[in-house]
Amino acid sequence: MTKMSKKTIIVFSGDYDRMMAAFIIANGAAAMDDEVTMFFTFWGLSALRKTQKPAGVKSDNSFLQNMFGGMLPKHAEKLGLSKFNFGGAGRFMMKKVMKSENVMTVAELIETAQEQGIKMIACTMSMDVLGITKEELIDGIEYAGVATYLGEADEANVNLFI
């Protein structure tokens, strides 16, 4: 019997800890040869931002769109914890423990996800609302909307919203 074993994860949250959970599940499934699609929407898009902001890129964003974009974490390692963040101190401490326990950071988890061929999709509607442009996001990702997500979810046996 061939078993359907595709997984999809909607990454809505921009919390460092929830992002870890999402990528640990995704990477775990990919390591077990499952096909995995991650759909990044709203605050989850922050994780896909490039470490270096592209210079000299003009956007036709409105003032309000730029304001949201400006408030969002600059890249994955700047995300806050959902609890005990204390302006970044909590994340700093958690990352120290993670290092001593050989647990990967979100940046490392993203790199592994790309190496394992996990399909990462940025939600274009959310990008419009939050004023995030393609130039700001990492390479190797796809751009689509809810219909694409639903198509992927229909082929999967585990679908999570994180």
Add this chain to the structure above:
Amino acid sequence: MTKMSKKTIIVFSGDYDRMMAAFIIANGAAAMDDEVTMFFTFWGLSALRKTQKPAGVKSDNSFLQNMFGGMLPKHAEKLGLSKFNFGGAGRFMMKKVMKSENVMTVAELIETAQEQGIKMIACTMSMDVLGITKEELIDGIEYAGVATYLGEADEANVNLFI
């Protein structure tokens, strides 16, 4: 091959942005001819409140139940963002951007959901705990508990908790 393509979404969160995500997925699936059931529980019930509070309705709620009911957002468009809400300013700004990008508000998404025949169920146990009465909620919804949810989920191929 007939494929099972029913979807269920538990709407637990009362955040404006998570509510948008829930209804965009639900409406997207319904537009693709999927059967969709949304189960509103805890803070998610806020979205189903009528814009106008019914006058002259007496309830046998206790003082504590009324207190929770009084703290909850008055209706869908009064929900706060999960991030950058700033006492409603963040939601106000996001809605301005949404309008300019032709993205529907939650109130419009709910209307569309009802037009598309999406089954919306209010969790009766949560209503008791939060002191929410049927008179406060919009028309055209159903009332049930966890057993009904589980029955719907057993028939679906995508089940999300938002």
Add this chain to the structure above:
Amino acid sequence: MTKMSKKTIIVFSGDYDRMMAAFIIANGAAAMDDEVTMFFTFWGLSALRKTQKPAGVKSDNSFLQNMFGGMLPKHAEKLGLSKFNFGGAGRFMMKKVMKSENVMTVAELIETAQEQGIKMIACTMSMDVLGITKEELIDGIEYAGVATYLGEADEANVNLFI
């Protein structure tokens, strides 16, 4: 036709209200003879802490690990609400209403879950990161990682992340 009706729930959140939702769904499914596995990770682990801290247990935790452990709620009934907690006053009030409405507390829901044979798994990686030891957690639970979760999810027809 024998229908697959196993359920899995990842309990990531440590909020009292989300914990209620998780256990009400889990216990509801178990009451309908479904097999249920709950996987407790990150802040969700707080719910599994013993009411009485074990005395005289030495751990090889680092200072930082002990700090996270020290900040976490002491046991299930000390968890806060995701909204309107007000330093515990909100949870206190909600529990008063729950009692008058005959709604079970999280501690009672956990007891019922164990009586119904629900499999409760603590995520060992999260335990390392948060400095939580086996001695601190209640009896009758299992310990495993993401691969075990994925194995369980592959056998289930409803998989939620709470």
